Amino acid sequence: MMTLKEIIVILKAEVVTGADKLNMKIQIGCAADLMSDILAFSSPGALLLTGLTNPQVIRTAEMIDIKAICFVRAKKPDNTITTMADDLNMVLLRTDLPMFESCGRLYKEGIVSIDNLGIDKNGRE
Amino acid sequence: MAENKKYTKTQELTYELRVKDVMNRTVVAVSPKTTINELREIFRDNRISGTPVEDKGKLIGIISIEDVINCLSEGEMDAIVADKMSTNVEVLRPDEPLVHAVSKFNKSGFGRFPVIERDGGKLAGVITKGDIIKGILEKLEIHYHEEEIQRHRASYIFDDIVADQTTLSFQYNIKSKDFNRAGESSSQLKKALNCLGIQPDLVRRSAIAAYEAEMNIVVFADGGRLSAAVQTSQIKLTASDSGPGIPDIEKAMQPGYSTAPDWVQELGFGAGMGLMNIKNCTDKMDIQSEIGKGTHITAIIYLNNKK
Incomplete structure (x- = not known):
């Protein structure tokens, strides 16, 4: 469990939008460029790492109650995306690091994937 | 003026709430024979700044910290409450709407009023401006809480x-x-x-x-x-x-x-x-x-x- 502030340091990331919400606590991470995978295998409250920058990333995050997204590989989201994220109270970060290294750094510092917590992604018993 | 006049929730509550809803029931009434010196300690221990004076279960006056200060400056700390209290006491009744208390405070400039039962004239409590504010805030809190619950109640x-x-x-x-x-x-x-x-x-x-x-x-x-x-x-x-x-x-x-x-x-x-x-x-x-x-x-x- 760590705050987005700590994650920004670990990923050498910068804030794209949502600078007022950096005290948000993150325990779980998920990473994919395939949004269907995110929809299928992630959990609410996770940090989403992706190299994809289109409005569907925000929509996908909205559907599963993901509140923080970090774009990897030096990708820059455009205004449409930041506006959508603002409306949904999301935090957007970006880093120059590639996906592999971003995941590795976070995992090393204790961010885990949903499978490691042993709970069903939809919270069903 | 008239078209802009708004009737706020707080005003509504001063009509809805009664004196008995907000008054303080644990009254530290003193006897007329208490010395000002003893009174000073009673005030300090109970963190109050005034209290009714009772004699044989009957309200005979009210005494406040202001009277204590006066005695202090005059060197009369051994005087008894009976000689220093205000005997011209205005009271409120438990069933009066809070708005009566508010207007009484505004008119008189007093810090507190004893609340007296209509039957038997027994002292039921004391009300201060602070009690009114607290009472209204509590009521607002309850309203807000109910609203929140309703907003979140599944498929209401x-x-x-x-x-x-x-x-x-x-x-x-x-x-x-x-x-x-x-x-x-x-x-x-x-x-x-x-x-x-x-x-x-x-x-x-x-x-x-x-x-x-x-x-x-x-x-x-x-x-x-x-x-x-x-x-x-x-x-x-x-x-x-x-x-x-x-x-x-x-x-x-x-x-x-x-x-x-x-x-x-x-x-x-x-x-x-x-x-x-x-x-x-x-x-x-x-x-x-x-x-x-x-x-x-x-x-x-x-x-x-x-x-």
């Missing part, structure tokens, strides 16, 4: 509508190949379900299923319709289009099987996960499809957490 709208079966339905028209707006319908549907106070995890499952269905319509069909019928026991999602239809449903249900064009995959979809996702998120799913006619998906999510 269903409790208010009396019918043998209530169904709320939402319908969204989905445009074809409009990738920037794809997902808007599911987004609106999710907000609507949240408004109804449905449990967050059930809203999430409905939203994921709706979103996958919406993406399928955007990608494969020339537009279509997404709808949700919400009842007390379930949400029924329906996605229909008049697109090309699915040649082999069994195959289409397999994870990883996809017929989506490259441009869809570049957007992060079309990896053959959609239908499986819908199935996994819902409790019951049915696909009807006919080549050249279209596809009709229904999916049900039970609201009582039983499968």
